[in-house]
Amino acid sequence: MKDNKKEYYLGIDIGGTKCAVVVGAGDFKIHRKIQFETRTGERGYAEILEEFFTHIENLFVEFPKENLKRIGISCGGPLDSRKGMIYSPPNLPGWDNVPIVEIFSKKYEVPAAIQNDANACALAEWLMGAGKGTRNMVFLTFGTGMGAGLILNGQLYAGTNDLGGEVGHIRLAETGPVGFGKPGSFEGFCSGGGIAQLAEKVVSEKLKNGEPVAFCPNIENAGSLTAKDVALAAHDGDLVAAEIIKTSGEYLGRGLAVLIDVLNPECIVIGSIYARNEALFKPHIERILKEEAIPSALEVCRIKPAELGESIGDYAALCVALYEEEF
Missing domain, CATH: 3.30.420.40 (ATPase, nucleotide binding domain)
Structure with missing residues (x-):
């Protein structure tokens, strides 16, 4: 059943082996997580992003798009958090000069932000760990x-x-x-x-x-x-x-x-x-x-x-979204 009043955030975790989309609230509660294999050897970043988009569209059935407040992205560097760019991480071949923040913010019409995975995990342990x-x-x-x-x-x-x-x-x-x-x-x-x-x-x-x-x-x-x-x-x-x-x-x-x-x-x-x-x-x-x-x-x-143990990756990208809003 849809909750048409509850605002939520999306956390996008981009890894060389696995990726995940996390739906969470301002109280750090995770409502839903979808994980999938990155398969960098078989496909480029555009195809991987399309899988993210497919999962997000499916999530909109339960979590209305209009209640989405902000998107946080966690990814291995090198990247530029101010420009919102990913610059060829060694574990993500082909991800060269990807304007990841612009892609997500334009597609879903909400603010988005990115941090490297160490910074994202630091935010998680600082805000809730x-x-x-x-x-x-x-x-x-x-x-x-x-x-x-x-x-x-x-x-x-x-x-x-x-x-x-x-x-x-x-x-x-x-x-x-x-x-x-x-x-x-x-x-x-x-x-x-x-x-x-x-x-x-x-x-x-x-x-x-x-x-x-x-x-x-x-x-x-x-x-x-x-x-x-x-x-x-x-x-x-x-x-x-x-x-x-x-x-x-x-x-x-x-x-x-x-x-x-x-x-x-x-x-x-x-x-x-x-x-x-x-x-x-x-x-x-x-x-x-x-x-x-x-x-x-x-x-x-x-x-x-x-x-936060093995769950830290689930919270890291979500905390990027929450940090960018509060600070």
Whole structure:
């Protein structure tokens, strides 16, 4: 049954593997979600957008178009949030100079806005998650890669050309696993891909030296280890896995110390790998932070796991729409 009085927002989540349309309200309640595979290898952006339009038209049967207030879009960068453009994200081949905000705002005759996925997730955790109530918050993705969304003085800070928060590029060591195209980077040590690189190196060396590795007894399998494999083994008490986590955790602590010293936030919220494995990482980051961070800045900063978990993507684009209206 149609509710002809209830206003709502649309969240558009554009990902390299999956896309979603979310219908939500101003109280952050999600009424409906439609998810579909992006299939970038088979179709260009125009065809993918057509699938978005089809799903949205179907949603109008239940949610009248005239009650739609605003559209929020979350997408991996590079992009320009001010111009509303998507510029060739690596996970979206063919999405070159796409005026995404203009496309949606003209088609549906409502305001639209876009943010990169790290900023969108930062908004979600700030408005309704672990950072709620703060004025200065950093959100770290710590998933496939390492990126940040910055909330400074009660506003999202995207930088001059949407490159604010690219903390994964910070070099933390002269050598090390490669992330963001840079050996020894924050992303190299603290991401799913980076932990996999660490695991391959550590496990291969131990097996070559005749030391047993319970969770990977064969050296030919070392290259296929994932961060999840390492975390599960560490939770089970495997000492080699614990050593790998310790290395990642120590560099996570160093990266956090830089952010604390430079930005003096109230809260740093960390998602994905950290949120699922806080008990493994926390002792290492706390030790390093005591050594590296300005004590008075550390004293006022809480390090917290993200609260929205696997649902954060559902809320992120919706929060872009809500933020653009309220702020």
